Amino acid sequence: MTTETLPLTRQDFVSNQTVRWCPGCGDYSILAQVQKTMPDIGFAREDIVFISGIGCSSRFPYYMNTYGIHSIHGRAPTLASGLAIARPDLSIWVVTGDGDGLSIGGNHMIHAIRRNINLNILLFNNRIYGLTKGQYSPTSRHGMVTKSSPMGSVEQPLNPIALALASEATFVARSIDAHTQHLGEVLLEAAHHVGTSFVEIYQNCVIFNPNEWIGLDDRRLRDENILYLKHGEPMIFGKNHDKGIRLNGFMPEVVQLGNGVSEDDLLVHDETSMQLAFIISSMEFPHFPAPMGVIRRVQKQTYTEGLMEQVKAAQAKKGVGDLYELYTSADLWTVTERETVKGKQTGALSLELDDEYMDEMEQKPEETTAMQDQLITPIATLQPRAPVSIDAAASLAKAIRQMNAHRVGCLLVTDKDDRLVGIFTEKDVLMRVVGLVDDLTAVPVANYMTPNPIALTTSLPIAQALYEMSIHGFRHVPLVDDDGRPEGIISFRDVVRRLKQNFN
């Protein structure tokens, strides 16, 4: 049963918690995409649960306005498994990292996958331990210099995709934090899959491993280096779609299209082929383009379905059991309180370490480009235009007249105290008004506006406005003063103008 009738938006999934990730961490981008995807997965908010273990990524449940459990190290899949069996009607998400999910929780993870429990497992792979400040992780490359491997790691990293495949995963996919559209699509596919969905997300730890995904998270290079997998389509990649993957014996190879090599020679992606999935999992960037998208997807019975069938069969034979009776049938004892033992540690050493570490952090002068500097200047410097406002009680007819008269695509809707209560745009006219409302003079604009719109203050950086535009597809962002009264409005055109000044 759902208690919410209004369509949900991303904002409904943003919790009120302070987000404690480092500024610029890739986790933010993943969080934004997960929040954006949630309204589309077809579950009510109270039927969604996020469960995590320990690590930077595992702070995730706090930031989602859903149910959540921040559990113990590596054990998120165990709690999630229990929940999925007890409540098969929920959408359950496990958020883990390369340390939590592959080292400490490695066993729990593979067995949850093997059982095909109806979970969505998101593994944020940044190839480093972030929360504990930079030790090598199970996915750190051989030779990687970290705080705990000053001469380079001597260990062979493990391959999360191959591990999931070896655990007979029914859904395996990969994406990357910086490619938000791709990530959003993959998340939605994972949500729709019944059974365990395993998604590896390449994530940038800007503090301890910022160069790990160079070539993949850079907008200029990514389309050259990422192989976007599509079921039934040949494996073509490159900015100009001019390269492909061909099979040579058992080995994949990169070929240039043209000169006698045509699309027909290329491997065709097949989500149902385990053999092909293993070949794809073996393709490591930079020797190959990084495969992204759905690698394997097959339908199999879930653990819960199988188990419930057996429970039903047993009940039909023996009748419904009594759990309490079973519980109290054996020896019982009472736990009594004991004196607590005091520790000897003073904490002084860890403080010293922290100081040393802070010094190190502070010595890092970062070079920024002119564009980066522009992005962090306040919105006020764009000299935003004055907004066109309308009273919430005004009719639709008046709203449309005003928009046409002022030649604007967007009105800020205010209450009697002049506070911003909604936004009404030409897209609303298209989507909800024309041909759908008989008498434009009879209905107030308040019924057709988007209520409680995202509004910024002019002291925020330009980047914040771009962030909202990019996530939500907004063309305008309203600006308000501290009392929530409209102060201005900016559109991407204002940003373009800034770019242009900067260029000439």
Place this chain on the structure above:
Amino acid sequence: MSLEQELKTEQVTHLDLTGFCMVASGTAVQDTLNAMRQHNVNVCIVTAGEHLAGIFTDRDVLGRVATHNDLLTQPIDTVMTPAPITVGPETSAAAALWLMDAKGIRNLPVVDEDGRILGVMTHQAVIHYLAARYPIEVQNRSPHPEQFPRKPEGGD
């Protein structure tokens, strides 16, 4: 390389040119609106065969159709912008952006030399490009804009 040079070397076809729908010339305005609603897009390309006949956007809905319900049964051709400005696939992202700015247009169809439609360049395409180009500054932001961690590694 500065952003300016980057946008000059980046071809417009390397941007995300999706986010529009297509209807054939002669389609009724009402059916066009339905198509746009179904695809949740604010731009519609009107085609004649494989070629571009015109463009119809939410701006046209507001300005030309919103107060004239009698137009809903008319063919889209009566309210679209016929023969809009277009660019070829080799055009640089920078040139396309400046053209849009100079002409005051928000949607720029990209067509090949035979006039076939390859996509529509929009401001949104550039926004996505900038966001992905500067992920640390733009994408990786806190959902609470006023929040600013005091320590470089986050936290309070």
